[in-house]
Amino acid sequence: MKIVPGAVCEAGTSRANKTGGWRTFKPVYDYDKCIKCKLCELLCPDSAVKPREDGYFEFDYDFCKGCGICANECPKTAITMELEEK
Amino acid sequence: MKEIRIHGRGGQGSVTAAELLAVAAFADNKFSQAFPAFGVERRGAPVQAFTRIGDVPIRLRSQVYEPDYVIVQDPTLLEVVEVANGLKDDGILIINSDFDPETFKIDTKARIMTVNATKIALDIIGRPIVNTVLLGAFAGATGEVKPESIMEAVKERFPGKVGERNAEAVMEAYKMMRDQK
Numbered sequence: 001m002k003i004v005p006g007a008v009c010e011a012g013t014s015r016a017n018k019t020g021g022w023r024t025f026k027p028v029y030d031y032d033k034c035i036k037c038k039l040c041e042l043l044c045p046d047s048a049v050k051p052r053e054d055g056y057f058e059f060d061y062d063f064c065k066g067c068g069i070c071a072n073e074c075p076k077t078a079i080t081m082e083l084e085e086k
Numbered sequence: 087m088k089e090i091r092i093h094g095r096g097g098q099g100s101v102t103a104a105e106l107l108a109v110a111a112f113a114d115n116k117f118s119q120a121f122p123a124f125g126v127e128r129r130g131a132p133v134q135a136f137t138r139i140g141d142v143p144i145r146l147r148s149q150v151y152e153p154d155y156v157i158v159q160d161p162t163l164l165e166v167v168e169v170a171n172g173l174k175d176d177g178i179l180i181i182n183s184d185f186d187p188e189t190f191k192i193d194t195k196a197r198i199m200t201v202n203a204t205k206i207a208l209d210i211i212g213r214p215i216v217n218t219v220l221l222g223a224f225a226g227a228t229g230e231v232k233p234e235s236i237m238e239a240v241k242e243r244f245p246g247k248v249g250e251r252n253a254e255a256v257m258e259a260y261k262m263m264r265d266q267k
Contacts, residue, residue: 021162022095022130024204024214065130083208085184086161 019046023066025081027059033078040070040079087140088230089150092220093169094159097129099217103157104135106243107221110235111139119144132167139230155228156196157220158182159203170194178227180263182216199227199266201259210255211248222256226263233260 034056041049041057048064049057071079090107094100101122108120116139123134136150152172161183163169170179170192177196181187182203190198201223203216211219218240225233237253244252 019130021160021165083204 018062019065020060020062023061023064023084025066025068026061026084027064027066027068027071027079028082029057029059030078030080031056033076035076035078037075039073039075043069043073045069087138087142087144087146088154089152090137090139090155090157090224091150091153092135092137092157092159093163093167094133094135094217095129095163096131096133098159099215100133100135100159102243103159103217103221104137106218106236106239107137107224107231108139109239109242110221110225110231111137113235113238114231116141117143123149132163153177155224155230156180157224159216159220161185164190164192170196180220180223180227182220199223199263201263203259206255206258206262210258211251218252219255219259222259223263225256226260227266233257236260 036055041051045067046063046065048060049070050060051057068081071081092100092104104120104122108118111118118137118139120137138144138146152174154174154177156169156173156179158169158181161181173179173194173196175195179192179194179196179198181190181198181200183200184202185200187198187200192198203219203223204214206219207214207216221236222233225231225236233256237256240252240256241249
């Protein structure tokens with residue numbers, strides 16, 4: 001990336017910094033329990049919950065830091081946090 | 087003089103671990119020092135911390151470039167950092183991981199040892215904070231410090247129940263590594 005003095009670098013560079021490695025627990029999603037309320041997508045601080053075309057969601061494990069907010073807020077406990085093997 | 091390098095992520099307690107190790111060595115009547123390598127680190131970024139332990143006063147103040155021992159707090163760091171850089175051939179590399187040492191392809195002649203510190207921390211402390219656990223593992227693997235000294239240092243730093251639990255985890259990891267040796 002080239003930076004010109006007085007200018008700012010291009011947008012969206014945090015995409016290159018994959019933060020998924022920080023995780024201790026990973027969210028696991030039970031599609032049968034999900035009611036598509038979108039809370040997990042709205043509350044995810046890393047935008048790591050991606051909507052799918054069918055209205056359900058999936059996790060972007062490249063960026064999920066395993067904070068557990070989605071699992072904590074899910075009204076149907078469709079998301080559980082499981083210890084990640086590493 | 088023995089030199090130790092700790093690799094971790096910002097917020098995992100690498101700096102605290104280095105300090106506790108130095109305090110424990112001091113309690114063993116040795117000379118010691120500990121300091122971190124500060125850059126632009128924020129939470130989650132790879133960080134390093136160093137400890138030196140010696141029988142005579144240590145005058146060296148540089149960073150540790152050729153460590154006798156390396157501690158890795160998070161196995162995902164192996165993809166980001168060359169943890170074995172400068173590690174002596176007769177040294178020991180301790181990694182926090184579920185897997186066997188053989189599964190790691192690291193360019194070093196030093197001995198690789200693993201300990202599932204995350205599991206020990208979750209079982210005993212209740213939180214996935216592994217720095218004190220890895221110090222216990224270090225004591226068991228290397229014999230450079232007494233586990234009791236680490237437990238004392240931990241209890242002094244974290245008074246009350248937190249310290250008690252951490253000290254218990256230190257002992258657990260110590261026993262595990264001593265038996266592996």
